[in-house]
Amino acid sequence: MKKNVPSMVKDEKLIQKRREQMIKAAVSLFKEKGFHRTTTREIARVAGFSIGTLYEYIRKKEDVLYLVCDSIYDEVRERLEEQLKPDITGIERLRQALHAFYHVMDDMQDEVLVMYQEAKSLPRETLPYVLKKELGMAEIFERLIEECVTEGKLRLTEDEIYGAAHNILVQGQMWTFRRWALHSHYSIEEYTKMQEGFLMQALNPIEAKNV
Amino acid sequence: MKKNVPSMVKDEKLIQKRREQMIKAAVSLFKEKGFHRTTTREIARVAGFSIGTLYEYIRKKEDVLYLVCDSIYDEVRERLEEQLKPDITGIERLRQALHAFYHVMDDMQDEVLVMYQEAKSLPRETLPYVLKKELGMAEIFERLIEECVTEGKLRLTEDEIYGAAHNILVQGQMWTFRRWALHSHYSIEEYTKMQEGFLMQALNPIEAKNV
Amino acid sequence: MKKNVPSMVKDEKLIQKRREQMIKAAVSLFKEKGFHRTTTREIARVAGFSIGTLYEYIRKKEDVLYLVCDSIYDEVRERLEEQLKPDITGIERLRQALHAFYHVMDDMQDEVLVMYQEAKSLPRETLPYVLKKELGMAEIFERLIEECVTEGKLRLTEDEIYGAAHNILVQGQMWTFRRWALHSHYSIEEYTKMQEGFLMQALNPIEAKNV
């Protein structure tokens, strides 16, 4: 984090505090009007400090966006891992992770939406870093699926595992960027249930076949 | 179209011609630098007329975005329908539509990406109109799936049909907005094949179950 | 000129007119407060148009400085050449040119001062161009001195001619940038007379030696 967004201020504690304020302000503004239509002055004002102070903690407006995306990722991940139950295994574990993830997507709708809509405006240098975090999210599901494969519960190639993990992610995010189409048809539970159903059959659980 | 974007000019033929020029210019610019970083002057210049003329055919910059999105939708739809084979039926027809759609997504990657990324900047009034077009796309697949259900080839509820159709759409668009993660792993054929495989099992074709 | 400072406006006549207004405004402001302390808005306001219009005719603030310097050079040169008497020859001609030059320096004191004080802020790319103009001024005197040498009226090496010409220039400019020390001691006529006297002896006219 330090590497990606240098600050003029030395006190690390203070940097963290101010950036939290800044991110909170930015997220709420980006939700409302998007990154481009939000001014740095607004961010500073809502964060509770002056424009000069804002620029003590970032170099460019884009840096705020990076900070925001980075923080959203961390929160998504944190919340997800919090809900993951490491004591269960196999298909059940995957199923539970899916539920957890979709719940997080539902809880953090606005944040996730902001991130997906504005990511393209991220400072070029930070893009790989953010994509890596997204890949990291996918890897969580890749590993859960792999586990099932290893245990002989699913029969999938490497590429299928990769694809399935990305499908899971995108179907979770879909809940935010297609809300206009989905929320009128399903509650998050219904939606999750449905996608879970699709997934479980898509992944071709061996028992199913043997019925 | 007339309703959504009024023009100062009366001659309908001319309006259409100018708007075509404008859209072509805008698409190529939006692809390159996005909506916000493209100026109206640039659009006019690339379109081959003056900024004054541009504003004879639109009211606000956002109108260009609407025109662009609308036109991309039309092209996607047109190309898709062109490739649809009405002579086949049932599962096979769905399968073929899926292939066709994913191919169109691949051919029109940049356009689809633009639309997907900039849609949030659409003029408020036109948003419902655009979403309707997206729903229209989904309906194509809904109907194809319904047909299978009616024919007794698939067993799905209304809501599952709706959800499956949206999944199909989003997985097609994914090919554009997740290219950074997908293109290095799959060719469009491989990707289509995989998603087709997942879908076919997800949709739980009756034969499969009866194996 | 076109090459050095591109304009968004096409009409050449208009460009010339607006730039004249701009230069006039800028010179008077630069005189008063220097380049750095003058804002682009002030330049626009004094020039009689808006800030937006200003930027239709330049790209960067520095361009105004270049335009100003360029125009001052042209005026200095024009006025000088206007006063040059090509019908006289030899030492007398040099002497007359010196008087003419010093008079121009006196008439255009503020302009010359601005140019010399702010030249260092010139856009890098244009600096060589401006220095070339200054060398061009020196060449005028180099040629006048050369003529005297050729005619056998002076005995000087190439390097001495070059140095003498630059001395003449700098002593003229001195009248502006040392006014605080000189104007209280001399009128421009007295100053010119004195420097002329020094120069004539410095250049070692052959007759003088032969006395």
Next chain:
Amino acid sequence: MKKNVPSMVKDEKLIQKRREQMIKAAVSLFKEKGFHRTTTREIARVAGFSIGTLYEYIRKKEDVLYLVCDSIYDEVRERLEEQLKPDITGIERLRQALHAFYHVMDDMQDEVLVMYQEAKSLPRETLPYVLKKELGMAEIFERLIEECVTEGKLRLTEDEIYGAAHNILVQGQMWTFRRWALHSHYSIEEYTKMQEGFLMQALNPIEAKNV
């Protein structure tokens, strides 16, 4: 010095120490990027203390410039006087002083240039003080010339002495602000030699006339 730039700090020794650090930092920065493009933060940083501390020893950024100019003057003067040979007299002494001065100008090119280019940004109140120092420099040469006149070696009016002294100064400074035109033509020795030659004849030494 105290009068011109008040400090919050009482300890005179400390003031002197801090200001030396500050001046050294400022000179090196001004050389590189000029007064306006150098920030107070940079000065403090290079000087080795904080921005807060900087402002304990000055009131305004301009004060740094004054301190810098003042210090450069002192150094020029000191170096010059160091090289002056008080044991020789008359024309020879003047000649030697000229050489010494031009050598100092060459050694302190960057500093002199800075002073020359930024003097106009000096705090208004301090300008007279600085000009006085410049006059003081001129006086050195005035006195040397006067001495020759008194000794009957030169025949010059008061005003000519004053003018000649200023010419000497400006021709020395010229070596810095016209380096782009001069350094490619002369070494400092050649330049000095040439200007010495011009001067000696300009000042019309009585022997020369009597040849």
Next chain:
DNA sequence: GATGAATGAGTGTTCATTCAT
């Protein structure tokens, strides 16, 4: 219908200066 010069509100960003600690 076409043009393009004019506009000026708005934006990101900087930086001299202050002041609580």
Next chain:
DNA sequence: TATGAATGAACACTCATTCAT
């Protein structure tokens, strides 16, 4: 005395939009 975080006025520059020709 020293620090450095905070401030906000100020600045250069942009660009959607208008309107006289």
